[in-house]
Amino acid sequence: MSQHSAKRIEQLIGAMTVEEKIGQLNMLTANLAVTGPVMPGDYMGPLKAGKLGSMFNLYGVDLTRQVQRVAVEETRLGIPLFFGYDVIHGHRTVFPIPLAEAAAFDPALWERSARIAAIESAAEGLMLVFAPMLDVSRDPRWGRISESAGEDTWLTERLAEAKVRGFQGPDLTAPDSVATTAKHLAAYGAVLAGRDYAQTEVSERAFHETYLPPFKAAIEAGCPALMPAFTDLEGVPMTANRAVLHDLVRGEWGFDGIYISDYNAIAELVAHGVAADIADAAALALKAGIDVDMMASAYTNGLPIALERGTVTMADLDAAVRRVLAFKARLGLFEDPYREKAPQLTAGQRAEFREAARDAARRSMVLLSNRGGVLPITQAPRRIAVLGPLADNATEMLGPWSGAGRGEEMVSFLDGLRKTWPQSEIKYARGVDIDSEDLSGIPAAFELARQSDLVILCVGEARQMSGEAGCRARPGLPGKQAALADAVLDTGKPVVALLTCGRPLAVSWLFERAGAVLVTWYLGSEAGNAVGDVLSGRWNPSARLPVSWPVDVGQIPVFYSRLPTGRPFAANIRYTSKYLDIPNEPLFPFGHGLSYTRFKVSNLRAGPAELRRGGAVTIDVDVANDGKVAGEETVLLFVRDPVATLSRPVLELKGMAKITLGPGERGSVRLKLTTDDLSFIGTDLEPRLESGTFEIFVGPSAKKEDLLQTTIRLLAS
Ligand code: BGC
Numbered sequence: 001m002s003q004h005s006a007k008r009i010e011q012l013i014g015a016m017t018v019e020e021k022i023g024q025l026n027m028l029t030a031n032l033a034v035t036g037p038v039m040p041g042d043y044m045g046p047l048k049a050g051k052l053g054s055m056f057n058l059y060g061v062d063l064t065r066q067v068q069r070v071a072v073e074e075t076r077l078g079i080p081l082f083f084g085y086d087v088i089h090g091h092r093t094v095f096p097i098p099l100a101e102a103a104a105f106d107p108a109l110w111e112r113s114a115r116i117a118a119i120e121s122a123a124e125g126l127m128l129v130f131a132p133m134l135d136v137s138r139d140p141r142w143g144r145i146s147e148s149a150g151e152d153t154w155l156t157e158r159l160a161e162a163k164v165r166g167f168q169g170p171d172l173t174a175p176d177s178v179a180t181t182a183k184h185l186a187a188y189g190a191v192l193a194g195r196d197y198a199q200t201e202v203s204e205r206a207f208h209e210t211y212l213p214p215f216k217a218a219i220e221a222g223c224p225a226l227m228p229a230f231t232d233l234e235g236v237p238m239t240a241n242r243a244v245l246h247d248l249v250r251g252e253w254g255f256d257g258i259y260i261s262d263y264n265a266i267a268e269l270v271a272h273g274v275a276a277d278i279a280d281a282a283a284l285a286l287k288a289g290i291d292v293d294m295m296a297s298a299y300t301n302g303l304p305i306a307l308e309r310g311t312v313t314m315a316d317l318d319a320a321v322r323r324v325l326a327f328k329a330r331l332g333l334f335e336d337p338y339r340e341k342a343p344q345l346t347a348g349q350r351a352e353f354r355e356a357a358r359d360a361a362r363r364s365m366v367l368l369s370n371r372g373g374v375l376p377i378t379q380a381p382r383r384i385a386v387l388g389p390l391a392d393n394a395t396e397m398l399g400p401w402s403g404a405g406r407g408e409e410m411v412s413f414l415d416g417l418r419k420t421w422p423q424s425e426i427k428y429a430r431g432v433d434i435d436s437e438d439l440s441g442i443p444a445a446f447e448l449a450r451q452s453d454l455v456i457l458c459v460g461e462a463r464q465m466s467g468e469a470g471c472r473a474r475p476g477l478p479g480k481q482a483a484l485a486d487a488v489l490d491t492g493k494p495v496v497a498l499l500t501c502g503r504p505l506a507v508s509w510l511f512e513r514a515g516a517v518l519v520t521w522y523l524g525s526e527a528g529n530a531v532g533d534v535l536s537g538r539w540n541p542s543a544r545l546p547v548s549w550p551v552d553v554g555q556i557p558v559f560y561s562r563l564p565t566g567r568p569f570a571a572n573i574r575y576t577s578k579y580l581d582i583p584n585e586p587l588f589p590f591g592h593g594l595s596y597t598r599f600k601v602s603n604l605r606a607g608p609a610e611l612r613r614g615g616a617v618t619i620d621v622d623v624a625n626d627g628k629v630a631g632e633e634t635v636l637l638f639v640r641d642p643v644a645t646l647s648r649p650v651l652e653l654k655g656m657a658k659i660t661l662g663p664g665e666r667g668s669v670r671l672k673l674t675t676d677d678l679s680f681i682g683t684d685l686e687p688r689l690e691s692g693t694f695e696i697f698v699g700p701s702a703k704k705e706d707l708l709q710t711t712i713r714l715l716a717s
Pocket of ligand 1: 086130183262263
């Protein structure tokens with residue numbers, strides 16, 4: 001921060017009343033979108049009285065400028081507000097949900113969609129997004145898995161960096177930049193039994209090794225705001241967790257940005273049972289380091305009492321105000337409160353953005369099964385039936401966080417497929433609703449399927465069935481969709497099933513019967529066109545699962561980087577680690593995803609064979625496209641430390657690389673491994689690097705049998 005800004009901030013703090021100081025820490029929603037349980041009556045009153053420092057759920061350049069004008073011209077000190085919003089997977093142009101985008105395994109794509117979302121949201125007066133969401137998620141029952149990059153820490157770290165780069169660009173004061181808020185610090189994804197806002201049970205070591213690294217990566221990439229999780233760590237709610245927020249993240253990591261509480265989370269410290277009243281809650285949060293109170297009015301109502309009680313000091317309050325004002329300075333708001341040069345979008349740019357959304361969408365859908373090569377449909381048959389409740393449903397394509405997206409601007413599957421195959425006779429029947437008991441539409445859908453040469457069956461979840469508070473104990477097909485699917489499959493016609501969902505669905509039966517199954521997640525603005533690209537073979541699917549796909553709910557949580565057991569699975573030995581009724585392994589492993597061509601990865605070379613602390617290994621493999629069409633292959637790099645002072649995971653992702661090859665073409669990819677990649681968090685919570693042999697695995701997925709393997713030696717001392 002410049003000396004000028006620092007001086008100005010001190011002058012402002014010196015001139016402020018206690019109410020005005022607390023006001024800077026107060027953030028209210030403007031109700032343009034509903035994202036939480038409590039609503040304010042009026043925000044203009046507190047704003048004019050200097051009792052409001054920032055707002056969210058308010059966008060549109062006229063509206064934001066109008067409200068900013070009140071802050072700048074009608075309050076005693078004229079301090080500008082900042083405006084935040086949940087721009088989770090696009091703003092006006094809607095991109096695939098994060099879980100889908102993660103499946104692209106492509107930092108350049110993650111960065112590009114964030115850049116576009118930044119331009120669009122900056123154009124609407126926004127300065128801050130409540131993204132990226134960085135909660136490692138291993139439980140498909142939890143609705144918020146849809147907002148995450150899935151089960152892997154390393155992949156989430158890469159997503160964190162790419163998203164921060166994309167949203168913020170090189171300069172936070174640039175008119176097309178928006179600041180990021182990495183959320184939700186941390187281990188929110190570990191809620192027990194996948195129920196939102198519930199207790200977590202995570203060891204401190206796992207907290208450090210599995211859940212924290214993406215936040216560190218975001219901070220190192222320049223993320224200036226963090227949002228603590230609603231949940232607790234060992235009984236201490238994150239909103240009051242001074243040891244993590246203050247001592248670790250601010251103290252040890254050197255984070256100098258702001259903490260924004262989650263929605264009403266400070267008041268909820270009372271419900272958590274760690275605060276007796278709102279003043280107590282406010283004191284705990286302020287002491288922990290929370291600078292901005294989102295929607296609890298706990299600071300407004302509680303801090304004056306806490307000051308009187310002596311549970312917080314004026315110095316505590318001033319420190320938080322100083323950080324909020326420094327954040328505003330960092331955004332350049334004192335110089336340009338109205339963001340005068342906010343981008344004005346042209347029709348050409350909007351078309352370009354939609355093209356990017358289409359590209360992101362086709363790179364995000366994972367071809368899970370393709371029995372007998374039903375796909376691609378290069379020669380479209382004459383009569384095609386497009387069936388199911390998600391077929392002609394543009395609004396559902398928005399996904400759980402729609403930003404400023406509009407249902408009517410999304411391309412439905414039906415529309416996209418009609419454009420893809422104009423010569424075919426495409427007929428549609430809904431069959432059943434997404435979630436009702438009504439079976440009356442099934443006979444018509446069955447009849448249509450019977451009269452067709454090909455069926456595209458569009459089933460799945462409604463968008464509100466995932467995302468926040470969108471948990472499902474039984475993540476399968478809701479309502480009577482399974483009955484519709486059964487009826488259609490009974491016709492014996494070739495059936496391609498498109499799964500619209502925010503999580504892996506436990507529908508093993510569908511994979512046994514359908515010709516092909518493609519998980520489309522929620523693809524956003526260009527859903528139908530992108531699906532047309534993939535089904536017709538104009539795009540060869542390249543996405544991979546960022547999360548293991550369970551055989552059955554009973555396996556959850558099932559994830560690849562588990563610790564080895566002392567009694568590994570053995571089919572014929574009873575006392576080994578297994579279920580009596582279902583397999584241990586997921587139906588599809590992390591990294592699974594089919595292509596229309598066949599890639600062969602071979603000739604693994606790793607060197608040097610012996611490594612010292614601070615060194616690096618270079619890993620090369622050859623990749624051949626042995627099929628008939630061009631395609632993109634993703635090569636994953638895993639490591640394993642077979643003997644260490646702590647039991648280490650059976651596999652850990654440490655690298656990825658992509659290569660595009662024409663039919664019959666060969667090439668090679670290079671990956672790198674540093675000694676940092678071989679270290680782990682010890683019981684003292686410090687990184688450890690231990691000498692010994694390390695196994696290196698390279699290949700398409702976390703299925704060990706499909707991986708090439710070699711070893712290197714590390715001399716750590
Ligand atoms: C969610 C956050 C979100 C906030 C503001 C909360 O309920 O947990 O992820 O940023 O609302 O809408």
